[in-house]
Amino acid sequence: xxxxxxxxxxxxxxxxxxxxxxxxxxxxxxxxxxxxxxxxxxxxxxxxxxxxxxxxxxxxxxxxxxxxxxxxxxxxxxxxxxxxxxxxxxxxxxxxxxxxxxxxxxxxxxxxxxxxxxxxxxxxxxxxxxxxxxxxxxxxxxxxxxxxxxxxxxxxxxxxxxxxxxxxxxxxxxxxxxxxxxxxxxxxxxxxxxxxxxxxxxxxxxxxxxxxxxxxxxxxxxxxxxxxxxxxxxxxxxxxxxxxxxxxxxxxxxxxxxxxxxxxxxxxxxxxxxxxxxxxxxxxxxxxxxxxxxxxxxxxxxxxxxxxxxxxxxxxxxxxxx
Amino acid sequence: xxxxxxxxxxxxxxxxxxxxxxxxxxxxxxxxxxxxxxxxxxxxxxxxxxxxxxxxxxxxxxxxxxxxxxxxxxxxxxxxxxxxxxxxxxxxxxxxxxxxxxxxxxxxxxxxxxxxxxxxxxxxxxxxxxxxxxxxxxxxxxxxxxxxxxxxxxxxxxxxxxxxxxxxxxxxxxxxxxxxxxxxxxxxxxxxxxxxxxxxxxxxxxxxxxxxxxxxxxxxxxxxxxxxxxxxxxxxxxxxxxxxxxxxxxxxxxxxxxxxxxxxxxxxxxxxxxxxxxxxxxxxxxxxxxxxxxxxxxxxxxxxxxxxxxxxxxxxxxxxxx
Numbered sequence: 001x002x003x004x005x006x007x008x009x010x011x012x013x014x015x016x017x018x019x020x021x022x023x024x025x026x027x028x029x030x031x032x033x034x035x036x037x038x039x040x041x042x043x044x045x046x047x048x049x050x051x052x053x054x055x056x057x058x059x060x061x062x063x064x065x066x067x068x069x070x071x072x073x074x075x076x077x078x079x080x081x082x083x084x085x086x087x088x089x090x091x092x093x094x095x096x097x098x099x100x101x102x103x104x105x106x107x108x109x110x111x112x113x114x115x116x117x118x119x120x121x122x123x124x125x126x127x128x129x130x131x132x133x134x135x136x137x138x139x140x141x142x143x144x145x146x147x148x149x150x151x152x153x154x155x156x157x158x159x160x161x162x163x164x165x166x167x168x169x170x171x172x173x174x175x176x177x178x179x180x181x182x183x184x185x186x187x188x189x190x191x192x193x194x195x196x197x198x199x200x201x202x203x204x205x206x207x208x209x210x211x212x213x214x215x216x217x218x219x220x221x222x223x224x225x226x227x228x229x230x231x232x233x234x235x236x237x238x239x240x241x242x243x244x245x246x247x248x249x250x251x252x253x254x255x256x257x258x259x260x261x262x263x264x265x266x267x268x269x270x271x272x273x274x275x276x277x278x279x280x281x282x283x284x285x286x287x288x289x290x291x292x293x294x295x296x297x298x299x300x301x302x303x304x305x306x307x308x309x310x311x312x313x314x315x316x317x318x319x320x321x322x
Numbered sequence: 323x324x325x326x327x328x329x330x331x332x333x334x335x336x337x338x339x340x341x342x343x344x345x346x347x348x349x350x351x352x353x354x355x356x357x358x359x360x361x362x363x364x365x366x367x368x369x370x371x372x373x374x375x376x377x378x379x380x381x382x383x384x385x386x387x388x389x390x391x392x393x394x395x396x397x398x399x400x401x402x403x404x405x406x407x408x409x410x411x412x413x414x415x416x417x418x419x420x421x422x423x424x425x426x427x428x429x430x431x432x433x434x435x436x437x438x439x440x441x442x443x444x445x446x447x448x449x450x451x452x453x454x455x456x457x458x459x460x461x462x463x464x465x466x467x468x469x470x471x472x473x474x475x476x477x478x479x480x481x482x483x484x485x486x487x488x489x490x491x492x493x494x495x496x497x498x499x500x501x502x503x504x505x506x507x508x509x510x511x512x513x514x515x516x517x518x519x520x521x522x523x524x525x526x527x528x529x530x531x532x533x534x535x536x537x538x539x540x541x542x543x544x545x546x547x548x549x550x551x552x553x554x555x556x557x558x559x560x561x562x563x564x565x566x567x568x569x570x571x572x573x574x575x576x577x578x579x580x581x582x583x584x585x586x587x588x589x590x591x592x593x594x595x596x597x598x599x600x601x602x603x604x605x606x607x608x609x610x611x612x613x614x615x616x617x618x619x620x621x622x623x624x625x626x627x628x629x630x631x632x633x634x635x636x637x638x639x640x641x642x643x644x
Contacts, residue, residue, distance in 0.1 A: 035538040166542035166558060167535060173557060175545050205527040211563070213489060215537035216357040220488035222541040223497050226548045235495060236488060241533070 017050035018123050019320040022116025023160075023313045024101045025108035026184070026278050027152035030237040030269040031217035035165045037108075039156040039313035040184060043100045045112045047076070049120040052092040057081055062098040075110040075141035076117035082140040083118050083129070093121055102306075105188045106195075106276040111153030114141025119158060119317035134158050135172045146195040153272065160316030162225055180228035182312050183287035185265075187256065187294035188276040190304040193249050198273030201245055210240045230266060230282050237267030237280070250274050252297045259293035339372035340445050341642040344438025345482075345635045346423045347430035348506070349474035349594040352559040353539035357487045359430075361478040361635035362506060365422045367434045369398070371442040374414040379403055384420040397432040397463035398439035404462040405440050408451070415443055424628075427510045428517075428598040433475030436463025441480060441639035456480050457494045468517040475594065482638030484547055502550035504634050505609035507587075509578065509616035510598040512626040515571050520595030523567055532562045552588060552604050559589030559602070572596050574619045581615035 022045045029036040052058065057071040057080045071077030076095055084090055095117055101109040118137045122129050129137070135158055139149040155163040155174045166173040217236045224232030247253040247270060260268060260279040264286040268279035277294070281287040291309050298305040344367045351358040374380065379393040379402045393399030398417055406412055417439055423431040440456045451459070457480055461471040477485040477496045488495040539558045546554030569575040569592060582590060582601040586608040590601035599616070603609040613631050620627040 032537065032541065034534045035541060164538065164541045164545060166538045166554075167560075173542070175542050175554065177545060202530060204530050206530050206533050208524060208526050208528050208563075211528050211533040211536065212356045214533065215354065215540040216486070216488045218537040218541045219354065219357060219486045219544040220495070220497050222544045223486060223499060223548060226545060232488075232497065238489075241530075 016124060017048065018120050020047045020049065020116045020120040020123075021045070021318045021320060022047055022112035022119070023157055023316060024308075025111055025153040025156045026186070027108060027272040028242065028270065029162075029221070030239045030243065030267065031214055031221055032152075032164070033239070033242045034150055034152055035218065036162070036221070037152040037156040037165075038162040038179070039160050039316050040107065040186070040308065040310050041313045042308055042310045043107075045101055045109075045116055046098040047113070047116040047120055048096040049117065049124060050094050051090065051124055052094050055092045057084065057092065058094040060094065060096040062096050063100075065099050065103055067099070067103065073144060074113075075145050076113040078144040079114040079117050079138045079141035080121060083121055083137040086129070086133075086137070087125060090125065093124070095120070102188065104192055104194070106193065106270070106272040106274045107186060107188070108153035108157060108272065110142060110145035111138070111157050114138035115154055115157035116317050117141070120319070123319050131158050132172060132174060135174060139168075139172070146199070148199065156316065158316050160314045161312060164222060177222060177225045179225040179312060180230065183281040183284050184278055184308075184310050184312060185260075185281065185287045185290040185294065186271060186276055186278045186308040186310070187298065188306040188308075189250070189252060189298055191251065191275045193274040195273045198246055198249065201249075202242065203245070206241050213240050233280070234266035237269065239269060243269050246270055246274060250277065251303060252301050253277065255297045256294055259297065260290045263289040263293050265290050338446060339370065340442050342369045342371065342438045342442040342445075343367070343640045343642060344369055344434035344441070345479055345638060346630075347433055347475040347478045348508070348600050349430060350564065350592065351484075351543070352561045352565065352589065352591040353536055353543055354474075354486070355561070355564045356472055356474055357540065358484070358543070359474040359478040359487075360484040360501070361482050361638050362429065362508070362630070362632050363635045364630055364632045365429075367423055367431075367438055368420040369435070369438040369442055370418040371439065371446060372416050373412065373446055374416050377414045379406065379414065380416040382416065382418040384418050385422075387421050387425055389421070389425065395466060396435075397467050398435040400466040401436040401439050401460045401463035402443060405443055405451070405459040408455075408459070409447060412447065415446070417442070424510065426514055426516070428515065428592070428594040428596045429508060429510070430475035430479060430594065432464060432467035433460070433479050436460035437476055437479035438639050439463070442641070445641050453480050454494060454496060457496060461490075461494070468521070470521065478638065480638050482636045483634060486544060499544060499547045501547040501634060502552065505603040505606050506600055506630075506632050506634060507582075507603065507609045507612040507616065508593060508598055508600045508630040508632070509620065510628040510630075511572070511574060511620055513573065513597050515596040517595045520568055520571065523571075524564065525567070528563050535560075535562050555602070556588035559591065561591060565591050568592055568596060572599065573625060574623050575599065577619045578616055581619065582612045585611040585615050587612050
């Protein structure tokens with residue numbers, strides 16, 4: 001038997017229940033593999049959480065994606081279980097998830113579930129955990145999704161804006177970066193690129209000279225963001241290590257990239273491990289022109305696709321008012 | 323026959339002559355191998371330049387280091403020859419160099435000569451070349467010194483402050499970084515580490531996971547500098563790729579590093595390819611305590627050494643008033 005939805009009048013009065021919007025995120029940001037990411041205003045997942053007397057975590061899917069509901073196999077579940085271990089006096093939590101970020105899209109679908117779950121539960125617990133601690137809990141969710149406890153989607157989903165993960169060990173060191181206004185265009189072509197596969201094809205050794213070029217670009221991208229220098233942001237959106245390998249998995253990559261630059265985009269590339277591609281623009285008009293480039297490319301290739309034209313989400317997961 | 327020194331009353335009235343102070347620089351800055359560097363207030367080289375009717379470049383050493391005076395084999399000479407090729411109407415230039423930055427110290431002795439030469443000649447030519455162009459000319463000098471046209475000492479010597487080299491090809495892309503006040507303590511132990519040797523021992527392939535850690539630190543160091551976040555600067559001064567290999571060439575490295583951190587330094591490491599070590603501190607008192615750690619370490623090791631306690635030089639090469 002399904003419980004009453006939390007959005008019903010009865011449960012919305014219940015201070016033990018909360019609704020969270022958990023945003024999609026773009027990880028890597030071209031040169032910043034595993035360290036850079038930013039949150040999007042759209043799309044997002046809608047999650048409703050409530051504390052329960054019944055111990056443990058209960059997952060209820062309110063969508064058609066058929067994700068696992070067993071807590072240890074569900075990204076929100078694994079994140080919540082980690083958090084409950086740190087709050088042993090809390091009995092249980094129930095979470096109802098309406099995913100609007102398609103699993104496998106490469107825009108942080110799993111991170112949204114994990115981040116939204118821990119931000120929501122933290123709110124129900126009076127905000128006792130820091131954002132850095134929430135990132136740690138949510139990383140257990142990412143481990144379920146991809147086998148790797150990475151934080152480059154989790155951190156922007158929780159902090160909002162653009163974030164840099166300086167390091168994940170011994171604990172995640174998240175550096176929020178005060179970026180200028182940026183318009184983001186994302187295309188999600190309907191092909192499957194599994195994160196685990198996209199990781200497997202990477203070379204585990206890279207030429208030192210390429211690594212130097214990469215950290216020059218990472219440093220310059222951080223400087224461009226903090227100094228609000230759009231031209232420098234554009235020049236720094238260059239990836240000599242990951243993109244040459246992964247882009248071959250994504251039909252239309254070169255057309256989208258070159259066409260978007262020609263249309264005035266600052267630059268962009270693969271979102272996370274793909275298949276989504278993102279482009280950054282300084283103006284909304286350019287972002288629209290980029291959307292047109294994306295649409296034309298995938299119509300010509302005969303590939304179904306979704307396009308999101310949005311901006312950077314400065315706050316991350318959002319607790320909705322009752 | 324030596325010409326009259328430019329500091330004589332007669333030549334100081336000559337608008338065709340100029341004196342330049344060219345600063346020492348610290349390259350790499352721990353995590354930023356080949357991309358980060360900063361200029362020091364002390365030590366510096368004193369260089370006097372004048373335009374000559376005699377074609378070509380004439381080098382006069384006004385010190386006891388016995389560096390080559392043949393222009394193609396002298397770093398200042400090679401840089402000036404490159405610049406003269408871009409200014410064909412200029413006949414010749416004479417440069418008198420009093421080096422006070424010891425060759426082989428690892429604090430940018432060759433870069434100072436190259437940078438001071440091109441900044442000086444540019445001043446004599448009415449400042450027609452941009453700083454980015456001067457970096458390109460000066461890189462020919464670095465090529466003479468180490469066989470590599472790197473810019474991580476050249477750029478801060480010319481721009482001052484802290485600089486990031488995003489990339490050197492197709493042309494050097496120098497990003498000046500507005501850093502907070504920092505005290506710098508440098509120790510130059512009297513051992514020889516040739517730049518070419520220090521490059522040769524580096525592995526040409528690095529593990530991807532180390533490269534990721536490195537560019538996380540580079541991005542975070544840039545953020546720490548621009549946000550004037552001293553704690554973040556300190557956490558980011560970590561090098562998992564170069565330091566573990568090169569530090570074994572430098573006796574006392576671990577004692578200096580650990581002792582300096584214990585004394586309150588933000589962090590530091592090898593300056594350029596060594597043998598000099600540098601430490602950054604937030605206060606002058608800490609920088610003094612660090613100097614004491616350095617002194618004690620090398621006295622105990624029985625190694626002659628020079629110590630410089632200074633700050634970051636915000637202007638780079640300085641044209642002295644007549």
